[in-house]
Amino acid sequence: MAEPALKEESREIFDEGLNRGIEKLTSEKIEQVINAVLEDETGARLKVYVDTCVHCGLCSEACHFYVSFREPRFSPAGKVKQTLWEMLKKKGKVSPEFIRRASEIASTECNLCKRCSMYCPFGIDVAYLMLVVRRICHKLGVTPQYIQDTAHSHSATFNQMWVKDDEWIDTLMWQEEEAQDEIPDLRIPLDKEGADVFYSVIGPEPKFRAQLIYQAAVIMDAAGINWTMPATPGWDNSDMCMYTGDNEMMGRLKKAHFESAMRLKAKRIVMGECGHAFRSIYDMGNRWLAWQMPPIPVTHAIEFYYELFREGKLKIARKYETPVTLHDPCNIVRGRGLHEMARYVVNEVCEEFVEMHPNREHNFCCSAGGGVINCGPPFRNKRVEGNKAKADQLFDAKARGAKTLIAPCHNCHGGLEDIIHHYGLGLELKFLGDIIYECMEKGQGSEM
Amino acid sequence: MHDSSNWDWDIGKKQIADIGKWKDMFEWVEEPCASPDGEKVAAVVKTGDMEFSVCQNGAAWENTFDKVWHLRFSPDNRLAGLVSDMGEWTVAVDEQAWESRFEFVWNPQFSRDGSGITVAAQKERKYFGVINDVPWEKGFFHITNLATSLDGKQTAAAIQTVPFSEGEIFKFQEGCYSVAVNGKTWDRNFINVWDMAFSHDHEHVAAEVRTSLYDYTIAVDGVPWNETFLSVWKPRFSPEDGSVTAPVRIGGKWTLARNGKQIWNSSFAQLWHHIYSPDGKKLAAIVAPEFGKWTVAVDDIPWRHTFGDLAADPVFSPDGKRVACVGKEKEKWTVCVNGEPWNSMSDMAWKPVFSPDSKHVAAKVEKNGHYTIIMDGQALKNDFEAVWDPVFSPDGEKILIRGIEGKGDDAKYCREVLSLKK
Amino acid sequence: MQTLYNFVSGPLVWLSFMIFIGGSLYRLISMAVLAKKKDPLVYVYMDWYYALRSIFHWIIPFGSENMKKRPVMTLVTFVFHICLIGIPIFLFAHVILWEEAWNISWWFISDPVADIMTLAVIASCIFFLVRRLVLPEVRYLTSYSDFVILAIVAVPFITGFWAYHQWFGYRLMLILHILSGEIMLAAIPFTRLSHALFFPVTRGYMGSEFGAVKNAKDW
């Protein structure tokens, strides 16, 4: 197992967005922006969190970065110390270099996974504080290049991957045709008004993982679901603007998403296996728009599969034989409590399930989430080495027989893939949908 | 609206199509659509291996296509679909395919009277707006948010004017997007351009724009307002004087601005989808007076009744005296007129429709998997397996119901005119 | 000496209680008002059931995962807080003072027990001090104010213990004891000791978010 090898190098990571971002900064500008954000956009929560923290360090062990590097600056409160405490103490009088570092910490050394809120006796929300830091850095124009580019894509195309309107529809038609080779009367109904289910995915699906759309269509078909997918922008439920601190864009994206479902008069939104997108729709974006809860109910894929199996709408032809273990994605476990449903589904489709430890709400983050993987190659090593904790967890599950790792979240997939590779774990990585598709009885319930 | 006075307004029910039998005629039948006058019902049908057509009132179009989608009736009762033939895409209207061909077409829109049909199109990686078979002379790297004027003779869209590669974040931030109206580009670039609106005389276009990552405003014919805001939503032109209004965000709250100046005194947790009364004298909008409470505000004053889940689809009565919207509370939908919600709750409610004399409001609703029309709070008729928005006669004395009765093989599509006179 | 004693045990007691009570109310109310203005969502998502559920798990020893992982720290923390709050209220000498002044009294703890508890507080303070100095992740977060606060908490117990045992200079120690106790009381609202005031709020809010919205536990 590789040893944590970080030390000073992180200070030298070159990132176009950070390095060029601070070029134009003046100390007046920094001071003005920090104070404006703190004054106009934060209030009692931030103050109480900062005043209440007793500097006890009990949150440290919660964070996979700290657990992996054993360096205090990677502890949750340590990250707050290096960023917000300093900004507050100096009343915003900090240097451009400080901002660069603050942005790097908030965007690439914290996954906003909220595990630390379960370890801090006071429930101090370090993820929220890191989002405030990201917001300040966004307002100063100092955000890592790759994720900023993604935020730009969101703003220009309403999806994460610069997918053009026609390319999206074309992909759906192509997946429909492919799937028809297997199930001749399968449809991916586009823009169908009044369907029960509005199915939405994240930008990378049409771009890199189109087979997931294919699989979802097969599942919908077999379960006889009255469903649709939108042929307009608003199809992408993902949201990197939430993670760059561009809250206005986050709101705009979520408005487009919900309004596509509302325009089609769908009863609920079912989304693919993605964690951060769920957080964006269920927790963050809706709030920015003043919807207390999502205006159209949102069902994550895990909950949807659970329903389909519970109601007998999906049947398994033969169970998946390879022993599996399950990564609990923070955004739908700490963010929605779907862990038991996930286990139910896994047990429905798999012969042998090996628990990972710790698990459920206490699972360690994959270190890709919170937009960290979206900050791209410059920060890849830090992210992977910063999650030796996960590697240990996986290694232990493997030692107890697991051969396949199920990660029902896109970002987790990306992150875990890197971890498996870097630490030579040799586990096969799958979505729950991959396994269900592989094992289910197909082409049963289709109805027009 | 299309002139509906020459439609069949005789009281009574007419069965138009034995739609349940279509399944035996084709490999599959997709979800049907009905013409506004109720005389026609159509659906995309599969006629053979990778061969699609359209069935209207029981008869299939002669031509078949590789693919047909987005089949809709225009306001003047013409049937339009997006079709692909030998790998080329175009629009087919009442069986006639357009001459112009593209690699892809999408987002079709109709003018108010139905005479104009526009669509977004892509050919050789260039993007166009197309108006009644005539594409813009110039294509662009990318278009989105196609908008069509009320007369259907003009289109505008957000376009990319400056090429950049992925990852060029600083170039992007210099502004690479603008608006093209009928293919002619505005002089100025913006960071982003979103929703657009045409003026009522079809001459002017207003758009939501972002002039830096942080500054939002409205640009009219390429000229941004002097004021910038934390965010904005879709602008609209006043039918009365051609001024432009838009929801704007100031200090974390939303309000309404005209030509850059705040015109409503109240501010809201949310304000969007503002609409003008037909005479242009009144303004209404969906608002959240408080976080998580939704209603409509008319001329700055929110209704007292609020919904917890959402309020949407606001519409003015033709005389401008009433506003209706749909609202949702605890997963149940209803219609709300001038702040009074109907008692009847449903699983879904569609945008309410006012009668031309403003006396009645009716809406399509879904309850327990069946559909019906509710008028002035009362369910009008039996349940349907499918139903379309109700249509009032020009004098407001009759209502046209278009629906499918019976299930499976017995499904019949009918139109029925009912008298509203007691 | 006597005048000084009279002063610290008379007007200063009043003052310190006033600062403590008034200051605490001020902090809590001003935060509530600020939250109403700036973070109104806190009120929307606060849920009593889930708030209490979470608080409950965090006020019983070993009620949370992290407490189970650090048994020594958990033990020390609970003993410390129980003694810290228990001694001032239930010490015989204090109860007598209340009785003399207001003619009210309540159950008290026997002196030998109080002695042990006081030692426990002092020992805990030493434990916290050592922890702060030795554990890198704690030292990293530590600022001077943390030592000052620790001292504010420790001194009343050290001096009280000293005075009770009537060791050398105990009269002075008694005065110092009263004075330091007053300082501690007055410091609660305005230093990080206010974590005592805000614990129910921050924990309750996190409990509400996790429980009511996210359907998960936060302990």
Ligand code: SF4
């Ligand atoms: S990565 Fe997770 S545990 Fe670590 S500081 Fe961020 S939110 Fe807390």
Ligand code: SF4
């Ligand atoms: S556990 Fe909580 S109080 Fe302790 S240092 Fe961490 S954030 Fe601060």
Ligand code: SF4
């Ligand atoms: S990517 Fe997965 S594990 Fe990681 S933060 Fe998201 S949900 Fe958590």
